[in-house]
Amino acid sequence: MGALLDVKGLTVEFATRRGTVQAVKRVDLEVARGETVGIVGESGSGKSVTSYAVMRILDRAGRIADGSVAFSGLDLRAADERGMSDLRGREISMIFQNPRMALNPIRKVGRQIEDVLRRHAIAGSMDARARTIAMLEQVRIANPEERYHAYPFELSGGMCQRIVIALALACRPQLLIADEPTTGLDVTTQKAVMDLVTELTRARGMATILITHDLGLAATYCDRVVVMRQGEVVETAPAAQVFAAPQDPYTRRLMRATPRPGATLRGLLPEGTPAPPAMRAPVAGAGAPLLRVEGLVKEYPRQGTSRTWRQILGGGAPADAAPFRAVDGLSFEIRRGESLGLVGESGCGKSTTSMMVMRLTDPTAGRIVLGEDDIGAIPARRFAASPHRRRIQMVFQDPTDSLNPRFTALRAIADPLMRMGGLKGRDAIRARCEALAELVGLPLDLLDRFPHQLSGGQKARVGIARAIALEPELVILDEPTAALDVSVQAVVLNLLEDLKSKLGMSYLFVSHDLHVVRLLCDRVIVMRQGRIVEAGSAEAVLEAPQAAYTRELIAAIPHPPAGGKAVRASESVADARDPSAG
Amino acid sequence: MSEIPTALPSLAEPAPPAPARPATGFAAGLGHARHVAASNPITGLAFAMFAAIVLAALLGPVITPYDPLASDTAAALQAPSRAHWFGTDQVGRDIFSRVLVATRLDFIIAVSSVALVFVLGGFAGICAGFYGGWTDRIVSRISDTIMAFPLFVLAMGIVAALGNTVTNIVLATAIVNFPLYQRIARAEANVRREAGFVQAARLTGNSEMRILLAQILPNIMPIMMVQMSLTMGYAILNAAGLSFIGLGVKPPTPEWGIMVAEGAGFIISGEWWIALFPGLALMLAVFCFNLLGDGLRDVIDPQRRT
Numbered sequence: 001m002g003a004l005l006d007v008k009g010l011t012v013e014f015a016t017r018r019g020t021v022q023a024v025k026r027v028d029l030e031v032a033r034g035e036t037v038g039i040v041g042e043s044g045s046g047k048s049v050t051s052y053a054v055m056r057i058l059d060r061a062g063r064i065a066d067g068s069v070a071f072s073g074l075d076l077r078a079a080d081e082r083g084m085s086d087l088r089g090r091e092i093s094m095i096f097q098n099p100r101m102a103l104n105p106i107r108k109v110g111r112q113i114e115d116v117l118r119r120h121a122i123a124g125s126m127d128a129r130a131r132t133i134a135m136l137e138q139v140r141i142a143n144p145e146e147r148y149h150a151y152p153f154e155l156s157g158g159m160c161q162r163i164v165i166a167l168a169l170a171c172r173p174q175l176l177i178a179d180e181p182t183t184g185l186d187v188t189t190q191k192a193v194m195d196l197v198t199e200l201t202r203a204r205g206m207a208t209i210l211i212t213h214d215l216g217l218a219a220t221y222c223d224r225v226v227v228m229r230q231g232e233v234v235e236t237a238p239a240a241q242v243f244a245a246p247q248d249p250y251t252r253r254l255m256r257a258t259p260r261p262g263a264t265l266r267g268l269l270p271e272g273t274p275a276p277p278a279m280r281a282p283v284a285g286a287g288a289p290l291l292r293v294e295g296l297v298k299e300y301p302r303q304g305t306s307r308t309w310r311q312i313l314g315g316g317a318p319a320d321a322a323p324f325r326a327v328d329g330l331s332f333e334i335r336r337g338e339s340l341g342l343v344g345e346s347g348c349g350k351s352t353t354s355m356m357v358m359r360l361t362d363p364t365a366g367r368i369v370l371g372e373d374d375i376g377a378i379p380a381r382r383f384a385a386s387p388h389r390r391r392i393q394m395v396f397q398d399p400t401d402s403l404n405p406r407f408t409a410l411r412a413i414a415d416p417l418m419r420m421g422g423l424k425g426r427d428a429i430r431a432r433c434e435a436l437a438e439l440v441g442l443p444l445d446l447l448d449r450f451p452h453q454l455s456g457g458q459k460a461r462v463g464i465a466r467a468i469a470l471e472p473e474l475v476i477l478d479e480p481t482a483a484l485d486v487s488v489q490a491v492v493l494n495l496l497e498d499l500k501s502k503l504g505m506s507y508l509f510v511s512h513d514l515h516v517v518r519l520l521c522d523r524v525i526v527m528r529q530g531r532i533v534e535a536g537s538a539e540a541v542l543e544a545p546q547a548a549y550t551r552e553l554i555a556a557i558p559h560p561p562a563g564g565k566a567v568r569a570s571e572s573v574a575d576a577r578d579p580s581a582g
Numbered sequence: 583m584s585e586i587p588t589a590l591p592s593l594a595e596p597a598p599p600a601p602a603r604p605a606t607g608f609a610a611g612l613g614h615a616r617h618v619a620a621s622n623p624i625t626g627l628a629f630a631m632f633a634a635i636v637l638a639a640l641l642g643p644v645i646t647p648y649d650p651l652a653s654d655t656a657a658a659l660q661a662p663s664r665a666h667w668f669g670t671d672q673v674g675r676d677i678f679s680r681v682l683v684a685t686r687l688d689f690i691i692a693v694s695s696v697a698l699v700f701v702l703g704g705f706a707g708i709c710a711g712f713y714g715g716w717t718d719r720i721v722s723r724i725s726d727t728i729m730a731f732p733l734f735v736l737a738m739g740i741v742a743a744l745g746n747t748v749t750n751i752v753l754a755t756a757i758v759n760f761p762l763y764q765r766i767a768r769a770e771a772n773v774r775r776e777a778g779f780v781q782a783a784r785l786t787g788n789s790e791m792r793i794l795l796a797q798i799l800p801n802i803m804p805i806m807m808v809q810m811s812l813t814m815g816y817a818i819l820n821a822a823g824l825s826f827i828g829l830g831v832k833p834p835t836p837e838w839g840i841m842v843a844e845g846a847g848f849i850i851s852g853e854w855w856i857a858l859f860p861g862l863a864l865m866l867a868v869f870c871f872n873l874l875g876d877g878l879r880d881v882i883d884p885q886r887r888t
Contacts, residue, residue, distance in 0.1 A: 360781060381790070389787050402778030406800040416786035466782065 004207050005031040005054065005175055009067035012046070012053050016061065023049045025231040026067065031175065036201070036208040038218030038239065040254070041228035042485035043456070047211050050228070051177045055094060056084045072174065090120040093168040095197075097180040099160035102167075103152040109163045110136070110148030113170055120171045135166040139196060157346075158189035162196065169200055176201060179211045186345035186512065191556040194221050213485065215258050219243045220558040227251045257490040259515035261542075265497055268490035268519070288336050290506050291357070291474055296330040296366035298352050298530075299323040326352040328530035330366070334474065339500065339507040341521035341538060343514055345553075349530040354476050354510045358394050359383040370474065390420045393472040397479040399459035403451040409462045410447040413437070416469045436465040439502075440495060457488035461495070468499060476508045481516065493520055514554060518542050526550050625877030631870035638682055639689040648676035650683040650836045659853050669855035671844065677856060680836035681863050687837055688867070691748060692817040695755035696810050703760045704806055707767025712775055712794050722768070725761035733758040737820055741829045751830040755820045759813050766809055770802035808879045815871035822864050838864045 007029040013020045024046040031037050041047045052058050054069055056076060069076040071092065076084070088094075096102040104112055113132045117123040123131045129148070136144035139162040152160055161181065168176060178197065182190035198221055201208045212218050218225050218239065225242045227235040227250065235248040246252045253270045256263075301323050327349040334340045344350045355361040357368055359380050368376030375388050383389055393416075396402035403412050413433045417423040423432060434444055442461040451459055460480065467475055477496065481489040497520060500507060511517050517524055517538065524541045526534040526549065534547040545551045620626075643650075648666075654674035662669040668677035710721040728736065740754035771794075774780060783793045822839030824830040831837040833844070838860040845857025 358785070360784060384784055384787050384789060389785070394782075394785055396778045396782060398778055402782050404779040404783075404797055404801070407779075415783065415788070419787035463782075466786070 003030040004033045004035075004072055005029070005209075006070040007050075007054065007067065008070075010050065010053060010064065010069060011066040012049050012058065012062055013065040014062045022065070023062070023231055024053065027228070027231070027233050029226060029233070031207045031209060033174070033207055034202075034205045035224065036198070036210060036222045038210045038212060038222035038225040039228060040212060040215055040218045040225055042213060042254075042487065044230065045228040046231035047228050048179055049231075051094070051179060051209060051211055055088060055092060055177065057088075086120070089116055089168075089173070090122075090171045091173050092175045092177065093171070093173040095161075095164050095168050095176065095178040095181045097183050099157060099164045100152055102164050103160060105152050108149050108151060109155070110150075113163070113167055116167055116170050122171050131170075135170050136163075138169075138200065139163070139166045141166075157185055158193060161185065161189075161193050165193070165197060165200070169204075169206075172204060173206065175207045175209070177209045177211070180213070181210070182217070183213075187556040188345065188552060190217075191558075194558075197221075214558070215243075215254055215486075216260065216558040227254065253487060257486040259486075259489075259513065259519055261515070263515070263519065265494055265519045269494060270487075287338075289333050290336045290338075290371065291334040291508075292367070292369040293333070293353075293357065294331050294367045294369070296327055296353065296356060296368065297325065297364045298327040298349070298356060298361070299325050299364040325530050327356070327363075330527075330530070330532060332525055332532070332535070334506050334508060336473070336506055337500075337504055338523065339509055339521040341517035341524040342508060342510045342527060343512065343517050343524055343553075344527035345512060347529075348527045350510050350527050351478065352530075353527075354394075354478055354508065357474075357508065358392065358476055359386075359389075390416070390470040391472055392474045392476070393467040393470065394476040394478060395460075395463050395467045395480045398483050399456060399463050400451060400483070402463055403459060405451055408448050408450055409437075409442070409454065409458075412451075412462055413447075413465045413469060416466060421470055432469075433465075436469055437461075439468070439499070440465045455488075456484050457492060460484060460488070460492050464492075464495065464499070468503060468505070471503060472505060474506045474508065476510065478510045479512070482511075482513075489516070496520065514542060514557065526553070622877065622880060624873060625880060628870055628873035628877050631866065632874055635685060635689065635867060635870060638685040640686075642683045642686050646676075646679035646682050648679040650675060650679040651834055659848070659856075661853075662855055668859040669853075671841075671856050672848065675834075677841070677859050680841060681838070681860050684836040684838050684841065684860065685863070685867075687748075687831065687835070688818050688821060688864075691752055691755070691821040692814050695752040695759070695817050695821075696814050698752065699756040699759045699763050699813070700806065700810055702756065703763025704767045706760075707764040708771040708794060708798060708802070710764065711768035711771030712790075712798060714772075714775070718768070721764060725764045728757065729761045734820065734823060737824060738827070738829060741824055746829060746832065748831060751821050751824055754824070755817045758820070759817065762813060763806070763809060766805060767802060770805060771798055774798050774801060804878075808875050811871055811878055812875035815868035815875075818864065818867050818871070 007027060010024055010027045010029070011022060012024040013022055027046070027050055029037070029039075029050065039047045039050065049058070049062070052062075053064050054071075054076065056079070058064070064077055067077075071087070076087075079087070103109065110129070110132050113135055114123070114128040117128050117131055118125075133144045133148060136147055141147050141159065141162055147155075147159075152163070155163065165181075176197070181197065182193050185193060194217070197208070200206075210218060210222055215225075219242060220239075222239045225235075225237060225239050226233055227242070227248065229250050235242065235246065235251045237247065242251060243255065246255050256270065257268050259268065330349075330353060332340065342350045342353065352361065356363045356376075359368075359375060359378065360383075362380045363376060366376065367374055370388060370391060373388060375383070375386075375392075378386050378388070403409075407415075410430065410433050413436055414429045417429055417432055421432075423429050433447060437444055437447055440461045442458060442465060446454060446458060451462075454462070464480075480496070481492050484492060493516065496507070499505070507520070509517055509521050514524075521538045524534075524536065524538045525532055526541065526547065528549050534541055534545065534550045536546075541550060542554065545554060652675065654670070656674065657666070657670050658672055658674040660666055660670045660674075666676050666678065668681060670676055671680075706721045706724075710718040731739075737754040737758050740757060741750050744750040744753070780793055780797060783797045788797070821830065822837070822842070825837050825839030826843045828843070831840060833840055841860035842857050842864070845853070845855075845860070848854075848856050
């Protein structure tokens, strides 16, 4: 018996302005019935393109140049468009990264599932609805009869992804391709979604291809893992083995760079990286409180008719008009030279908190004291002109979005110097920018490039250089590595740690990833629904969490089976060799 | 101390391929333009036509074979010939000379009205999109009010009320185009209001007005340029239309709209050339600006290319 999906020597080419580019090079891939195969790789590794080629949904510039794709004996490369269209959804279906984009925003979710069932003649007009509700039940949507009538915008991200899964599985396909199905979802939601996919596919004996950048996720949920790099398969092995004893040097590097229990910040870097001398610049008044936040509250009015209209109509405030409290009485302190981690899932109020501390939003109540000055009392709209502005800076989550697409890297870094640094003259500014670029490890010849000509890691460095240009006392890091590949993340995290000890700054690190926070932070605050659930030293919170919610968070992080021990063993070797680690 | 950053490994991911030289400056822009012209020859044609129109506007009065105002009743209503390429009108004026000279006037009306509406509509729109609230409400309602009238009728009314001058044609054309610019600028500014780079600019001490002008404006400039090119055709048509019905430019000034109007009466008696050639010039100009707009859009946004 042959494999369900048999890909041999697949090569995909894209026609671009600079000639043809091979995105996928001679890839072999086999998926047996009932097997779950993970395709792991960083951005640009060709992992998504491979699956698009299998589904024959490459965009117009791309074409399959060579190789064969056979699906249960059927040659997909030779199949005509009509045949493929019948196959898609019924035999092979796909889950995309962003569930909201994958659903039609103006059609009821129940209808969308019905559409698929009818398209493939699985259900007629009589039983479509009943089958749809049964599908919704299977993906564990509460009140399926009611949710049938919901529009995508009425559902949370996790619920939307469940609907997409219901869509994908509605016609009982033999193969499911999940392309980063949980990126952008919270860890607890990720766990719920992945458990659901695993359970449903196992119960139906389906084969699954899980495409992800997260080695931990792949190792936890897959039988076999295929590691790709720049369009080529570098390693194929059973999941447990990939984690325990990675064969290829690239896989090893990827493994090392993945933040996990027991890892150290230096340990994330490739083997053989010279460890920088462990040194801590004496921080002026280290340990003295730098930022004090007391009883911080942020309220948003509930959505609906605006207050003005209510006043005009004379209806008065409706009964449920109690404002929504995004941040509810938060108090914490950051000492000089310290890193504080702020952890929580989306909607917990961590971003609102960072925006208030950053003085981009005004708090409803509470005090924000930086050093001796109550900066919370200065309105956010006037804070740009305040002398305190330069003392507190930020590194943004998305390095692409936070750089003006029409400014060069130099212009971006120079902006704070010109506005607040009082630096005059083209040469003086350029010299200072070059010094900053050197500090963050950005090659000087990249300074004249525009953001779209830089890679993700380089853009992150520009953002960091801009934030530290005025030597602020406090830097807020808002998920600074969330949009980066793990190997780049490892480098950037190390850079941040080096800069901190060198310049004596304090960090407020906002993140959803407990493992990343543990690497960089001394203390951690876990937030939920605008309140602090748990606070303590990073080690204590991660190793021995007190609150039930923290335990739930930690449990939801994918834990690779078996292999863990071996990893830790090899890690301790690395630690012994690297005295400055930690 | 500076060995710390260099001790870190260089980034594992390759940088996107960048041109050997940074893509700034005139040469890079020219290279880009050549690429676009090569991949879409129609855009190249539009640019060539645009150059011809500009040249005619600049040199028109110098290169005409006859005085566009000189009448010669002996040579009235002559069909196109070697001496008079486009023929002559009822008082013997050379139509080719008149069409050529009219280019300047029509071009000036179009350019100045588009420039005016670009500044007014663009600025009002950016403010509306960036500040929101009452600014947005007031500016947007003004646009809605303008849109509530049939645009050409509104333009007629403005010129009729303010007086029959070139300035008023420019003003009327600008006013009827205001909502187009205001809405585009508003939408573009609105999506960028909370963008990361705007937040970052606030952190680096930029005032709100500076963010508006230095950070947001350059980002919405390209789409505004496309809009300018597209409305330029409409502005020419509008000006010619007003003159055609007797508002705006007065005879005997050579202007395409009036010339078509003057020639219209002679078509029935077989003198088709009087109306045809100015009409043709008008059509080609509008056609050129529309093609140019499409071409510019391709240059700016390759993904939307059809």
